[in-house]
Amino acid sequence: MKNRFLALGGASAFFIAAIVLTPMISAGQGEPPQGQGPPAGRGGGRGGAGGRGAVPAGPFTKLSDGHPDMNGAWSIRGGLANISTNIVEPADKQIPYTPAYKQLREESPKRMYEEPELHCYQSGVPSHMWRQGYNGAGLLIQQTPEYVVFMTEFMGSYRIVPLNNRPHIPESIKLFMGDGVGHWEGDTLVIETTNNNGITWLDNDGDRHSDALKVVERFTLTDANNGTWEATFTDPKAYTQPWKVSAPMTRNANPNAELLEFACVEGNQDKATYTEAVGGKAKEAPIAAPSEFLAPQRGGGGRGGRGGNAPAGPPPAGPPPQ
């Protein structure tokens, strides 16, 4: 399981994952509630749902409203480590930062305290969709004629997108997950998100945007289990021109995986471990994790804190606490 959280990138992901996974590991020791459990090798986890089952390969189906059926768990590999890998415009694959934001981006190693995840903030649009490594539950898309809802286990975040292309909320209201409104252009779902708050990051490497960010996403299925996700970023404060990323979207390997509760605020002790060198307040980073923090926190709620997480260093090695 370690690889999964290492893949999440951020130093803090490890301990969040560890605490979240602790109950899941315990759950895996008993029989799943019902139905098929998760595939072998996933390291335990919640009982599968015995629910939807895999979506058969072939052309995508449509819901009763005539739109492509995207209901289910998906993966969008949008460049969690560094979004630049997915840039398709401009051709040099560089985010066209304005000077101030370029400087801000370059200072990221000294500003890790500003990483939203450390503060248990929702990850924003679009990067919340990529933080989906837990137990294969992925990015859950729920679609009705009126709404598309995106949910991830990470931070328990969600995004509710009305499909009536309504006007955006007043500009003075800024949200972590922005104000997304959507519509269908043929078989492509188009979502425009504004009212972003300028606190969230685009990836774990510290790529930024301002509160003037507008994201236009296009979700296009190519068959029942595959599609393409594209996003165009416009932000006159942070970027000199619009830029665009693209990534494949694929249905999750475990169609019956369920989202589990993600507690973060409840017991977050991480901020105190961040040193002045990364923008935090601690004089020095703790050397080792106090063992009591790594014990399973039954009844304690949330993560018990991550003790010796040296923010500037790599995630701790070794398996999650049992």
Add this chain to the structure above:
Amino acid sequence: MNVRPLVVTLPAVLVVALVLTWLSVMGQTPAAFRAQRTPTGQPNFQGIWQTMSSAHYDLEPHAASLGVPAGVGVVVDPPDGKIPYKPEALTKRSENSKNRAAADPFNKCYKPGTPHMIYLPFPLQIIQTPMQVTILSEYMHNTRNLFLTRKSHYPPDSVDLWNGDSVARFDGDVLVTDVANFNGQAWLDRAGNFASDQLHVTERFQLIDNDTIRYEATLEDPKTYTRPWTIRLLLYRHKEPNVRIMEYECHAYSEDSLKEPALPTVR
């Protein structure tokens, strides 16, 4: 053939039939509201809802105090409107109430638990698919996934959750849930009413008209209560044009929380 009896009896039969019909209509209780259906045939609870009760402040009858609207209480069983605490649990409730400024998980932005999330003074949105009913609260982006695809919970003592593990089914027009695997940390209201990790909740959501859900929750917890007890309250549909769930990211608004970065001076 003598037609006279037919001429007399036919009107008489019609009159009797009309009277019986009238008596039948007047005498019966109003027919239960039949909920509209989703495209897949489920009773349709989708929409944005919020209670107007003051259950969030105190489930029991309470007078007003600073910042707390009065309420007649939402406990419908037992009939006295009081939560049937065991003696030691009643002591703990009193301590919770006395220490609530520091002890109330709500003051720390923690998850509200079940059923508390339902009657928070924040709107919630219900979304339905064949797999699950999802409740999305504006308060701290809390969610509940009500799984329609399984009937049992995690083994006892394996998983403990703030908001519990919810499985659900439709019983005619009623959405029935069964919730367990709690961690016992959440409070039921701001007054210090509480449950332990042995809490087991069953909920019933029923539309009494197209814009009102009657919500009932029965709480069992042998560690805390002498008997199961039930709350009942109404959830009203938000009908403002283009109403949407906003954000109340409680932890992001405190004095020392992370704000937008100050931009560096360009070299």
